[in-house]
Amino acid sequence: MSGRLSRLRGPNNEGLLVAVILVVVVAMALSSPAFFTAGTFFALVRSSMVPLIFALGVLMVLISGGIDVSFPAIAIFAAYSTVKWVIGAGADPGPWVIIAIAMLVGAVLGLVNGVVIARFRLPTLIVTLGTQSIFKGVLISYIGSVYISAADLPDSVNALAGSHLLDVSGGGYLHFMIVPVVVVAVLVALLLSRTIFGRSIYAIGGDTEAARRVGIDVVRTQVWLYVLVGALAAFGGMLYVILGRNANPQSIVGTELDIIAAVVLGGASIFGGRGSVLGTVLGVVLVQLINNNLVLLGIPSTWQRAAVGILLLLGVGAQALGARRPNGHSVDVEPPLEREEVAA
């Protein structure tokens, strides 16, 4: 592969994803004139917001070499219990305070994950499978199992749910919550690329033992990571409540594999150490594009799941091929070294 081509392709296949998205968009636009409207675009943005927030959390965990399936449980636990508590107290402290409280709850639940994973060095998948069930069980048994409808939500939440940043003729609108979502995405990107904490997450995902030896406090970094991811999940949960104008303790859980698929499609390595916010955004957009608009291509909606699955396999396949490319099959195949002879 030539240098220019591999630059276009990007470090995590971002270029490839952009190309795939463009192909899908063109195909949809050609087959249905209704597709290429601002309304469709804003609907895509709206449906991508919650998955993107979850995906950012999953991205960070994947980079650190783990896998988290408990985030939907944390999200709905934090959002539902906070909303229920606020309603029960008869207070309405405003949507931002409610979101802050929910994120605090999410951080505490994330702390549980982090402590168990980091202190006892247990496999992340198993731990989060366990905590997912625990969080969900506690939520349903002790906090509540009743659906909270828009009528019962605090007025401030309903007001926020109805605030649009931009309305277009024909019924489309850009929801106000896109602002905090973009801010969070930028913050996560900066955290990952510009802070020692972020670089430590990459380092731990690359080689945990090496991270320990170079002086990274692996336990502390992991605990903080899961706290952060818990808070992020809770934000996603509140976003879900706000956008859907309801709080249902049975919702969200079950969507984890779609989110993980989108992140992996976005170039994050399932083995840790690789992934970017840009790739994740593209992965989420692609999956939502498929989910929302496959019917426009004349493909029955029952094929959605299969389409996402095929995309995921293609994404992982591209990753595997990319990983095989730079290294030959054995050290001896490398050309003789001549580039850095020590100048005496």
Place this chain on the structure above:
Amino acid sequence: MAPSAAPVLEVHDVVKTYGGIHALNGVSLELLPGEVHCLAGENGSGKSTLIKIISGVEKPDSGTVVINGRTHRHLTTGDAIRSGIQVIYQDFSLFPNLSAAENIAMLSELADRRRISSRSRIRAAARRVVEDLGLRLDLDADVADLTVADRQLIAICRALVNDAKVLIMDEPTTALTHTEVERLFTIVRRLQERGVAVMFVSHKLDEVLEISQRVTVLRNGAQVASGAAADHTPRTIAKAMTGREVSDERLVGEVPPDAPVLLELDRLGRAGGFSDVSFALRAGEILGITGLLGSGRSEIAEAIFGIHPADSGTIRVAGTERRIRSIRDAVHAGIGYVPEDRLTQGLFLDVSIADNMIAASLDSYRARGGLLDRRRVRDSIADLFRRLRIQAPNVGAMVRSLSGGNAQRVVLAKWLDRKPAVLVLNGPTVGVDIGSKEEIIAILREQAAAGMGVIIISDDIPELVTACHRILIVHEGRVVSELTGDEVDAHEIQRRMAA
């Protein structure tokens, strides 16, 4: 700079026991600035434990570590790093997913307790070290894409980014070829001139004596020799390490002139790898193939075993022409192969020794009904375990827990159990200590004497001289020399390889 008087590192009478067994039993040594001190010993002699104590990973039961005149009772890894002690581990401990620059600078960024990571600061720090050592490295490349030798240079640069006073290199030459070792030594000497004390951990005797001023030898946790390197010869160190006389004499018998030809290559070639390779291997013969890195020596072996099949020429096994397009073909033709990287290519690490041994020959234990003949399996496992003198508690032990020498014997056992006509070994003693090396070569001699044809691919020239009847030298994919009988001599091989 000549070594000055005050030592930068002193270890006094360190004792460490694990579960009642002395890993270290009263070891003392000191390191002067600008000195290369070699720590030699076989696997399990306590070298690694000593490194762990000096770097603060393990606490000694008794004894002290003194760094720059300061006595540390409870040395932590942080203390050690801040006092200027750096360890370059055998696996380098680099981050494959990060750039070379970030790998180098990560340590100082952490030591400075930074919060914000700046790309320009990282690049500047990395560039400073790299230029300081007069190296040329692609700082933007991911470490995963670099060669082993370059990764090692990155590890060295990283160790130096924070002004290391003491550099401990754990088996730094294991994965390197002859030229790369020379380059490493040039760098070590340069560090020495700047007053860095280097502790060189190795079991390769020639290297030890070439680079170091002083030597400390450990055996079973005890300090059995220490003193000026000039007072030692490879033989005295080998004796100290193993506790017995070790022979590296050339010990090859005659191949009977009427021995049948087992393997015959006729103008074998593979585009981009090698071409026009012809030779015949007879029963009872040990043939060595050597050459520089990239000469094509490994490709020849991989073609014989069908990993990367040849695309021209013919291979005849025991007189019949065989088409070897895959590993399966080679195994059917009666060829066995011990790969270069046995840990990833030759063994199931988390499986027992016993299961590894019979992994290649399961078919031959088929009883009626397609089940395994358990009794025969057990018998041959016990036989191999004994014959190859594998040091492990029992055949149920995981291969992961074995030392390099013992793991290599398990790979050998796996192929011997198949009773191949021809056994090809690629770097059979890489990472194996002297005692085991001698025994592995003895096993190969036995097998050859019993009528097997053996091919050893290696760049360990003394080992080839010790074991081989005949040596082929490969250069740029062609066999350029053939040495037989009395011509086989280390200096002669070196000379022809460089030519």
